[in-house]
Amino acid sequence: MTGDRANPTYTTLRYEVADAIATTTLDRPDALNALTIPMKTELLAAFGAVARDRVVRAVVLTGAGRAFCAGQDLKERLEPDAPPLAVELRERYNPIITAMRRLDQPIVGAINGVAAGAGASLAFACDIRVAADGASFVLAFGRIGLVPDSGATWFLPRLVGPAKAAELALLGDSLSAADAERFGLVARVVPAETLAETAREVAARLAGLAPLALAQTKRALQRTWSVDLEAALDDEAYRQGVAGATADHAEGLRAFLEKRPPRFSGE
Ligand code: LHQ
Numbered sequence: 001m002t003g004d005r006a007n008p009t010y011t012t013l014r015y016e017v018a019d020a021i022a023t024t025t026l027d028r029p030d031a032l033n034a035l036t037i038p039m040k041t042e043l044l045a046a047f048g049a050v051a052r053d054r055v056v057r058a059v060v061l062t063g064a065g066r067a068f069c070a071g072q073d074l075k076e077r078l079e080p081d082a083p084p085l086a087v088e089l090r091e092r093y094n095p096i097i098t099a100m101r102r103l104d105q106p107i108v109g110a111i112n113g114v115a116a117g118a119g120a121s122l123a124f125a126c127d128i129r130v131a132a133d134g135a136s137f138v139l140a141f142g143r144i145g146l147v148p149d150s151g152a153t154w155f156l157p158r159l160v161g162p163a164k165a166a167e168l169a170l171l172g173d174s175l176s177a178a179d180a181e182r183f184g185l186v187a188r189v190v191p192a193e194t195l196a197e198t199a200r201e202v203a204a205r206l207a208g209l210a211p212l213a214l215a216q217t218k219r220a221l222q223r224t225w226s227v228d229l230e231a232a233l234d235d236e237a238y239r240q241g242v243a244g245a246t247a248d249h250a251e252g253l254r255a256f257l258e259k260r261p262p263r264f265s266g267e
Helices: 037-052 085-102 118-124 140-144 152-160 162-171 176-182 192-207 211-226 231-245 247-257
Strands: 014-017 021-026 058-063 067-069 107-111 114-116 130-134 136-138 175-178 188-190
Touching: 014 037, 037 085, 037 176, 058 067, 058 140, 058 192, 067 118, 085 118, 107 118, 107 192, 114 118, 114 152, 118 136, 130 176, 130 192, 136 176, 140 152, 152 162, 175 176, 176 188, 188 192, 211 231, 211 247
Parallel strands: 021 058, 058 107, 067 114, 107 130, 114 136, 130 188
Antiparallel strands: 014 021, 136 175
């Protein structure tokens, strides 16, 4: 990564903002977009850039070439100065997953090909996933004597249920895009050639909604996993109070009564 912190220039990914959508493309196609230390640093910087940029209202995360992401770059792990695994997770992977979940803007995962290991975890951490018909998910950790990480053990049972999660995590079988749709892991499967357009359409719809309400919705959906019903009801009431005090709520009401599309300002 070069450039200053506020305006970084990326070397392992592409980061483009257009029409209020930030598209982040993992860009090491020869290695199936496997994650190196520079790529992890840049990915975290990209989510930081989104967090600071109020113009951005939705994110698309995808991969260049035939893979979404093959997880940790295993060649890098063989280098003599490779950090211990727990350190690598705590210092590089976990901050990326946390940044994705803390981001106000929703993330659309455009899963263009295989998502393996921590690459699958990156896909799981997106808010909505659309997949190309040839895409697949594989918890490849077990094949190299490791345990699922980067949030895989947290996301997967919540996304597909505990029984399927155990099967996928323990056996490490590849899950096709069609099966992923059947289990609710992806919202939609489309032909590969229309994936980018589909992801952009979903992101554009999100970008047209009230950003503060979306941010609150994202947080509420996250919080619900760790609280009981009464706490969830209370949390919803709090967040509705926040959303209800925004100019965008007033605009939404006016637009409804005037029978026109709303124009949300993000305030
Ligand atoms: C790769 C990789 C790769 C480097 C394909 N690295 N080059 C976190 C903390 C710290 C460390 C440990 O790990 C973690 C979390 C993890 O992510 S652990 C899981 C790491 N990922 C994997 O174990 C997946 C490894 N890859 C595969 O199993 C296959 O490549 C998949 C199933 C993804 C795709 O298979 P194919 O379509 O048959 O492609 P391929 O195997 O022929 O790969 C194409 C090229 O990509 C090849 O390079 P080459 O120079 O021979 O053309 C691979 O070496 C390279 N590549 N994954 N993770």
